[in-house]
Amino acid sequence: MKRMNVAMIGYRFMGKAHSNAWRQVARFFDVPIEPVMKVICGRNGTEVRKAAEKYGWQEHATDWREVIERKDIDIIDICTPGDSHHDIAVAAAEAGKAILCEKPLANTLAEAERMLAAVERAGVTHMVCHNYRRAPAVALAKELIERGELGQIYHYRGTYLQDWIVDPNFPRVWRLERAKAGSGALGDIASHSIDLARYLVGEITEVASLLETFIKERPSPDDPTKRLPVDVDDAALALCRFENGAIGTIEASRFATGRKNYNRFEINGSRGSLVFNLERMNELELYIEEGSNSGFRQVIVTEPDHPYIAAWFPPGHIIGYEHTFTHTVLDFLKAIDEGRLPQPNFRDGLRNQRVLAAIERAHASRVWERV
Amino acid sequence: MKRMNVAMIGYRFMGKAHSNAWRQVARFFDVPIEPVMKVICGRNGTEVRKAAEKYGWQEHATDWREVIERKDIDIIDICTPGDSHHDIAVAAAEAGKAILCEKPLANTLAEAERMLAAVERAGVTHMVCHNYRRAPAVALAKELIERGELGQIYHYRGTYLQDWIVDPNFPRVWRLERAKAGSGALGDIASHSIDLARYLVGEITEVASLLETFIKERPSPDDPTKRLPVDVDDAALALCRFENGAIGTIEASRFATGRKNYNRFEINGSRGSLVFNLERMNELELYIEEGSNSGFRQVIVTEPDHPYIAAWFPPGHIIGYEHTFTHTVLDFLKAIDEGRLPQPNFRDGLRNQRVLAAIERAHASRVWERV
Amino acid sequence: MKRMNVAMIGYRFMGKAHSNAWRQVARFFDVPIEPVMKVICGRNGTEVRKAAEKYGWQEHATDWREVIERKDIDIIDICTPGDSHHDIAVAAAEAGKAILCEKPLANTLAEAERMLAAVERAGVTHMVCHNYRRAPAVALAKELIERGELGQIYHYRGTYLQDWIVDPNFPRVWRLERAKAGSGALGDIASHSIDLARYLVGEITEVASLLETFIKERPSPDDPTKRLPVDVDDAALALCRFENGAIGTIEASRFATGRKNYNRFEINGSRGSLVFNLERMNELELYIEEGSNSGFRQVIVTEPDHPYIAAWFPPGHIIGYEHTFTHTVLDFLKAIDEGRLPQPNFRDGLRNQRVLAAIERAHASRVWERV
Amino acid sequence: MKRMNVAMIGYRFMGKAHSNAWRQVARFFDVPIEPVMKVICGRNGTEVRKAAEKYGWQEHATDWREVIERKDIDIIDICTPGDSHHDIAVAAAEAGKAILCEKPLANTLAEAERMLAAVERAGVTHMVCHNYRRAPAVALAKELIERGELGQIYHYRGTYLQDWIVDPNFPRVWRLERAKAGSGALGDIASHSIDLARYLVGEITEVASLLETFIKERPSPDDPTKRLPVDVDDAALALCRFENGAIGTIEASRFATGRKNYNRFEINGSRGSLVFNLERMNELELYIEEGSNSGFRQVIVTEPDHPYIAAWFPPGHIIGYEHTFTHTVLDFLKAIDEGRLPQPNFRDGLRNQRVLAAIERAHASRVWERV
Incomplete structure (x- = not known):
């Protein structure tokens, strides 16, 4: 080979x-x-x-x-x-x-x-x-949307919530330093919500936003008696419009006490809806409008015909966080072999960055900004 | 008597x-x-x-x-x-x-x-x-916040989602007519989210927003062959800042397929968090930070010392939507008897209205607006 | 009238x-x-x-x-x-x-x-x-089973769990006295599980069982310095066979700490399954086998065409425990008016009693007993 | 090394x-x-x-x-x-x-x-x-019970439900042949419930039981036109008593439509309760009685001080089924190195087997049997 x-x-x-x-x-x-x-x-x-x-x-x-x-x-x-x-x-x-x-x-x-x-x-x-993108439940969401199961998409509701810096005495690590990290919750986790929005719904065209730093100084990681400024956002909130007419909210925070890695999205379309939460990444909540006995169904995404699953274990035997990286390198290798560009590629990375930049501009200007 | x-x-x-x-x-x-x-x-x-x-x-x-x-x-x-x-x-x-x-x-x-x-x-x-406000779980949320159980409040996340007009052939009823209803999802259901935000977190000082009407014409309720314009919002989204430094998102929609009366809020504070969903109105999800075995606990709000409950049935015997009105008239009668003003009163109603108006202004101006 | x-x-x-x-x-x-x-x-x-x-x-x-x-x-x-x-x-x-x-x-x-x-x-x-039987979700379960949506029924799994007497100092009230109450968890709550089993699955033909009294003496309700014997069961467990070939477990306990009124059943048939829990009585979890995107769906049983609901409130506006009695007297009055026997009637009550008696016999004999 | x-x-x-x-x-x-x-x-x-x-x-x-x-x-x-x-x-x-x-x-x-x-x-x-035993949530359950957090244990409620042979045309594979597999759901999956019961609660001393084979003939895997007898159980149900006074139910089935790998247990003690479900193996539901605001809390078992977790990823980044084997070989290697017997060892395997045998005897005799 x-x-x-x-x-x-x-x-x-x-x-x-x-x-x-x-x-x-x-x-x-x-x-x-x-x-x-x-x-x-x-x-x-x-x-x-x-x-x-x-x-x-x-x-x-x-x-x-x-x-x-x-x-x-x-x-x-x-x-x-x-x-x-x-x-x-x-x-x-x-x-x-x-x-x-x-x-x-x-x-x-x-x-x-x-x-x-x-x-x-x-x-x-x-x-x-x-x-x-390579959590099987997310890849399944993509398939369902592509097949039109949800109809026209009206709403994207992305929240990525963590709580690892709620304690004001948590040190000023590199992720809280603009020079190293670029931004805070925005680039670290909102960028995931934005990527999922682009993947599943479409291009974001404009945003209004709010960035907030709740704790403005923290102990130095090297010398706890010294305090260093936090110059990145603790939380990032945005409203957005998509090219295809859908509207959305994106919220990322490191101050959501009790939420560990709560990367959740809900998508509402004219025929159905979807909910995903990374903390239960083997499940997809799927609603298809079929009359009065419809309901959000908890699909356990571990069937052999679900994306990536055939390689792993029988139904109901769940996989974990690390497997999403294995799927990523798999698709990277396949793309190299087939001489095509994998997704998401640097074009996507740049487009994501443009959304992040627009959110920063909208925060500063207090006005809706085009991406 | x-x-x-x-x-x-x-x-x-x-x-x-x-x-x-x-x-x-x-x-x-x-x-x-x-x-x-x-x-x-x-x-x-x-x-x-x-x-x-x-x-x-x-x-x-x-x-x-x-x-x-x-x-x-x-x-x-x-x-x-x-x-x-x-x-x-x-x-x-x-x-x-x-x-x-x-x-x-x-x-x-x-x-x-x-x-x-x-x-x-x-x-x-x-x-x-x-x-x-008089769902026992909401009144309990208020008690817990007042007692400081959640610490300093950082986030309010209010979503009120319904789906009763997703069908484009649903008629143009009075609730979809600005002259009668004033506004759409905004005044009808976002106003509830705003009231809960004010009750539980504090005064909202400024907002950015987006209103959208997905279906712009609908059949007349009197003559389905005629189409009438929809001049109210199908969905209303807002970012907001509170007087006490908290930040929030408020989202109301009648286009969230599968959501029937999903009036949900999540509040994150420095010590804990709360989640409420009207569709499970007898429950309050409560997170108190107590080390690694903490978790969102599902409190069934049916104990005799929970607000309003002693009058009803034993633990685990739930009450319904209509009971919130019974509690409202109870407190109205008590206030009359005691010669004091009940809450929420017309001052609250006006303040709520000011938030609604600011959301409408912010939508039109595309700029953050003060309440 | x-x-x-x-x-x-x-x-x-x-x-x-x-x-x-x-x-x-x-x-x-x-x-x-x-x-x-x-x-x-x-x-x-x-x-x-x-x-x-x-x-x-x-x-x-x-x-x-x-x-x-x-x-x-x-x-x-x-x-x-x-x-x-x-x-x-x-x-x-x-x-x-x-x-x-x-x-x-x-x-x-x-x-x-x-x-x-x-x-x-x-x-x-x-x-x-x-x-x-008159919780709308239970009546809906009956309709679904009658229509064959679940196919042939294989399993009934009934648990009715409470915790109101876990404290050993809870007094010896009349419900803990055989002369007044007849039995303990068995007659009080297992009888509900048995009624639901008979209603939804069919007649129970034989049982094996276990009754247990964890706390054998408790303070007198009249004089806490005196202790009185508890001569009823704290928990009742049974295996059972149904006339139609289904098999089941029934478990009732007043010692399930944290369970307030957890009257839950799960029914598995050849085509689908159902789960109901009285603490969330407005919901029915429904599984219909339809390929890999099947899942237990949470049906909110508040649609106008759901049993009894049209009389109450719009979708998503839930009802409570007390409404099950209102539905009962409604059907009682209808039966009188129409000159027919309502269900469940004294024949059902007697049949239920026979199951209770068989469970008591099987406990004493340590052998499977016919109902 | x-x-x-x-x-x-x-x-x-x-x-x-x-x-x-x-x-x-x-x-x-x-x-x-x-x-x-x-x-x-x-x-x-x-x-x-x-x-x-x-x-x-x-x-x-x-x-x-x-x-x-x-x-x-x-x-x-x-x-x-x-x-x-x-x-x-x-x-x-x-x-x-x-x-x-x-x-x-x-x-x-x-x-x-x-x-x-x-x-x-x-x-x-x-x-x-x-x-x-080496799912972190199960190991945490063991720690909590050992520390007395649940008080005296009253109830064990184990269900292991799957649905992979509900289709009567599913072939007669080796797992459905007594000569190869020994038994059906009993040895394959009830044995897991029994192991968890022994690990978490204690020794089982006697059982009553019911075994059932719903589909008695299936197509040969080699030649679908031929039908072969199924001589193992499709479902196994048992009541049991533990040495320490607790009582339990154990139920295993391959006919629970919609359940993929639903290995669930609930344990009720005098001070608290626990629920685990393998399909959500990174979570433990924990109830500790602390007054009216108690509730089943969903502990996400991914904190660094949870068993085995420090080696993997940050909080909220879940692990999967396969990791339980990695933990098993880790502990096996440690035991070899330290010259001591790991658990569970062949003594446990034999004891488990005795329980399985008692369940088979009790099914045949229709009487409670000692292990």
Whole structure:
């Protein structure tokens, strides 16, 4: 079988999830290309060596530029914080590598534009890892909508709620620093809601918004006696209009006490509705209007003919969060093999970024803004 | 026991619900004043006579002005569409009657202001029937928030979803006509979400919004071959800021297929969260942060020490929609007896109306508007 | 309209629920006979006078024999504890009254047999108040099963769980005394599960069982320093076979901490399944096998074409526990008017009693027993 | 690090799940012993070779006796149908291998007894793979019960419901053949409910039961025109008493239409209750009696201090079915390293088997039987 060598840049949360995906994909699916876990790369030599051993990479490295220059590397998987996506992706494109990049694509619109230009110029395969598209229940939602089961879509209602920084003494980590993270809940989790909205409903054309930072200073992670400013949003709220006439609300917060990873959407169409919640990611609530005995039905998305499921276990034997990454790399490999662009790719990443930017502008201007 | 004679103007959906409340209140609660169901009034003589018999009113009448002039009438209960609230309420105030008025208080801000002025000038008892405040689970939510169980409130997330006009051939009834109803989903159901927001979180200070009419013409109810314009909103979406720093979303729609009377709110505070859904009105989901074994708990609000419950049945024996009206007239009678103003009263009704008006302005201006 | 005078014997929990039903039925439904709340009867003169005022009865009395002898009384409604059902019902039958009797029909099989003989000999209308048959969701379940939507029934799984006596210091009230109550959880709540099983699935032919009394002595309700024996079951468990080949489990307990009135059943058939839970009595979970996107759907049983609902409120506006009694007296009045026997009647009550007796025998013998 | 070579016998459903566990365990957990996936063994040479490649085993073989004789093999993992467990396990014990055996331990009580004797005589490590003990929510349930959070346990209510053979034309596969499978729903899934009962509540001392085969003949899997008898149970129901005074129901069925892998238990104690459902295996419903605002709380069992979770992902990022096997092999390796017996081991497997046998006897005798 054809093999391709993968180099992964970054080794923390996303590095762990992506490593698992590369390791597992050929164990469950019939892949057209077998990925070889060649090298993992990170700035801290000690840590990256441990990660290589733990996650099963053949080599480890500390300089991503050297890694990208290696002739034997075919795929670059970018799992670093957003502030380095641009430089790594542009270099990887110029080196002719296929690129899988964590979301959000970049920290600024300008970076995202340059990244897209670079991959298109280079003609390489590119994909953004909005992994939730590949939860089987979400992929099923897409199928149902495409088949017209919901009729004309009227409403999108996306909420992505977490509570990990409700405690005012939680430290000012990099995700709360604009220079590193670009934004707060907006880029980290609202971007997922936006991606799902674009995937399932269509393009967003304009937004009104509100960003809020409830706790404006937090202890330094290095020295708890010092306090550092929080310059990203704790919560991001938006109203939006879609190209196809649908309207929506998008709400992301890290201050929703009790909500751990509550990435929920509800879509209402003229014939039916759908509800998904990542905390119960093996289920899809489906309403089809069929008279008085209709009702939201809890579809357990574990049947052999549901997306991706045949490779896993029998009905009712659920899968978890990590599997969405396995499905992502599967589709990435298939796209490479078939010489086509996977979705979502850098065009989607850029479009997502434009929505994020419009939300920021609308917050500042207090006026509806076009995307 | 002290008795007071009630005259009810209007006899349809709300007339039925209010009649039941007047009939039942003294059968379950120890009322300080026994209400006597004296006269029901409506324009259609045949219909109102039938309603009087059915619902148990002693008399029926067709001219509300005559009814208000009767010396033996103590309480006027206004259950008509919004376009007649102003005239009836002002006349009732001038005649010195205690007034219970259905929501929304009026069809315009100017009317609402004159109504408040009239009742204050006359010194009569006045109340707006936002009955959902008196669902025991909502009253319990209020208690928990007042006691500080949720800490500082960060988020209000109100959605009131129905689907009764999704079918484009549903006729253009009075509720879809601006001249009669004032507005669509906004005044009819978003006003409930706003009332609950004000009750549980605090005053709303500014809003951004979007109103949408998906189906712009519908068959005439009188002649289905003719089509009439729909000049009210099918859906109303708003972002809002509260005086106390909380932020919120409010969404009302009659196009949410599968949602029948889904009046849901979620409130997130620094220590806990609450979820209520009118379709399961005997339950309150309560999250209190207590470490890793915390979770949203489904409180069945049917214990003897829960608000209003001791009068009804043992734990687990649920009550229904109509009971919220019974609780409303109970508190109205108590307020009269104690010589104080019940809540919500015409001041609340006016404040609610100001929020509705700001939402309409923000929709037109595409800018955040102060309430 | 035709009128009939009702006398109710008993005035506590069931008296309150039945009074409400008699008062309300003609206010919402088109009844063929208008019930007149003539006289309420109980042993304690002071209490029964208060109940008469509170619940709206015209007269009150303390001697049920005198009440039954009154020529102007047409209907006797028996709401007393089980130990007096027999005497009252037999006397009422001999006096030619129509009889509505609370469940369980009697405290012993012999009594139940004599009661049935009496009403049949007298030719009077008779009904047992298993009110849960008239929750709209249960009546809908019946319709669906009758129409064959579930195919052949394989399983009945009935659990009726409460927790009101988990505290060992809860007093030894009459319901915990065999001489008054006949049995414990068995007759009080398992009898409901059995009635629903018979209504929805069919006749039970044999049982294995287990009865348990966890707390064998409790404080006297009159003198907490004294302890009295508990001689009824705290929990009753049974396996059963039905005439039609289905099999079932029935479990009733007053020791299920956290369960307040959890009267749940699940029925599995060859084509579909149903779940009902009294704590969410306006919902029916319905599964119809239709391929991989099937799922348990939450039907909100509040549509106009659902049983009994047209008389109440619009979709999504739920009703409560008390309404099941209103539906019961409605059907009782209709049956009288149409000269036919309502269901469930004393034959059903006796059959239910036979199942209860078989469960007690099987507990004692430790062997499967025929009903 | 210490390494041990694993040989797995069997390569189908359980083979796939166990392979994944051996592959993944050291990638997420700090294992004291690194398992080496040495050889996979099955009767069909072509199939087992494919499995070896797919699942990542170094070698493949077709004769399990030869594999067991290999000096370089340290661990035998038995994933075959029940009819070969005895021979493989006894041989493996005699060869001094550590043994992990799929459940149920054997097809007969006599076999199970000989297997236990063999491993004890040989002094090898032995474990039965009742993997659901290692769902984090189940392990948390165990912790809560051990800490006394539920008080004295009164009730166990176990249901394991599936629907994969409801269609009468589903073929007579090996699981429906007594000679291969030993029993039907009883050994396959009721055995899990029994294991959870023993783990969480205590030893079962006596049972009453009912076994039923609804469809008595099915098409041959090899030749659909021929029909073969089904000589195992489609459903198994039991009442049981525990040593500690608790009582229980256990119900397993493959005829519960709509239930895919509904392995649910509810436990009621004097202070609280627990509910678990494998289809939502990342959640535990927990009720602690704390006054009127108590309620069943949905604990999302994904916090770092929940059992096994720290190795996986952040709160709210759920895991799946396969992870329970990874946890099982982790604990198996730890037990080997620490020179102690893991739980559940062959003693538990035998005890489970005794309960299964008592259920079969009670079905035949129609009398309560001691375990």
